Amino acid sequence: MHIHFLDPYQPRLSPVHRLDPRVKFVLAVAFILTTAITPPGAWPVYILLLAIVLAVEILSDLGVGYVLRRSMLAIPFVLAAFPVIFTLEGLTVFSLDIGPWMLTASQPGLERFISIALKSWISVQAAIILAGSTPFPDLLVAMRAVKVPRLLVAIFGLMWRYLFVMVDEAMRLLRARAARSGHADRSDLKPGGKLVWRGRMAGGMAGSLFLRAFERSDRIYMAMAARGYNGEVHSFALPSLSPANWLVLGLSLAVLLILLIISILIFG
């Protein structure tokens, strides 16, 4: 039993998939930075950014629906910005009476919240396109190429490698539990056990999973040390970027820069 559904990579033959992973990584980070720095309330710029990300979604053959479904993951995190509505001073939009408290929503607060929500949603889509169009090992190579600390890249790589092993292990535990979750042949007994007991069992399973992960990491380290690992990750030099890739990189960065300058000049 193996779990593949976690892997976000969707093999396609689109131009986005064929683009060098280093270019894609830099562009995705630059896009997310641009979105983050754009001042709140710069609605036309948001629309342009959204248009860019939607265009890339279509170009990448991943399907707009696929990316939008996955982008719903951002919603819970957006809620963290919710208090901003009530904490910024300004024109009152509406007031809420909650017992002893009086919450007053201000116009700048509301504007800030909607901006943050839109910006996170657009950024998450860029990240989804990157992960969906680039195999994870290529992404690691790209991170190394743009000088993300090697140790960090090594940690990402190991995490990715063993995440699947862990999920497999968890699934096997759950299967073993299901196999013993039987019913008695007496109708006066109610199967399922008490809620507290079920909680205890689930806790025990989580604990044993943690212990095993811990032990496995020890074994992996020993296997690495046995093959000469000394804390330094070595790798081949990467081929240089083709002119076409340089062109895409340069043009896209220029577009993002122009968008950023406009948004700061007009809305900042």
Next chain:
Amino acid sequence: MYSSIEVEKLSYSYPDGHVALREVSLNISPCEKVALVGPNGAGKSTLILNLNGILRGQGKISVAGLELNEKNLGRVRACVGLVFQSPDDQLFSPTVFEDVAFGPLYQGYPEVEVRQRVKEALAVVGMSDYVGRVSHHLSVGEKKRIAIATVLSMKPELLVLDEPTAGLDPRARRSLINLLRELPITMLISTHDMLMVRELFPRMVIMDEGYIVADGETLELMENEALLSAHGLEKP
């Protein structure tokens, strides 16, 4: 006639389209001990997981006269004592007691009866002194015995084991074989250990590529070296 387990034309394909079982039929009488052999990927584990409805294929399965369906699923799971290959999967609770008690507690038995069943099950596998131990620190052989106790405590109709002797040292293997010989219960055991098959199991079922290719007396089938080698097996 009453059978411990009755499998009729069971077929199973994995979600990726790989066909693992093709019209498998199998009948095991009470207290019969049957070995299931065949190369890796033959479908042995898939068949075992179908027996208590962890996987659901097409075909008919009855355990102790109970047909496997949505309504009977819980009853069938209690009747089929399935022991997984890795005892680490089987033993998911902090202590030996809690693990052996899991089945009967889930079934809803009162505490007195659960304690009694745990005591009996551990006594049968010769591990009574381990009741308060932490499963995590046991040896593989000890874990194997505890894993068997975790299903015996449900008083199953039949015991199904997946490669019980894999990874055991000779002494632990010997003591496990002795334990299996003495258990008065129907058994279906998937294994690569042909020596154990010859010693312990009068009946042998050979699987390959999702088919049951032979089903008969062990000693007779073991003489047919052409059949064994055609399915990646060796005469012990």
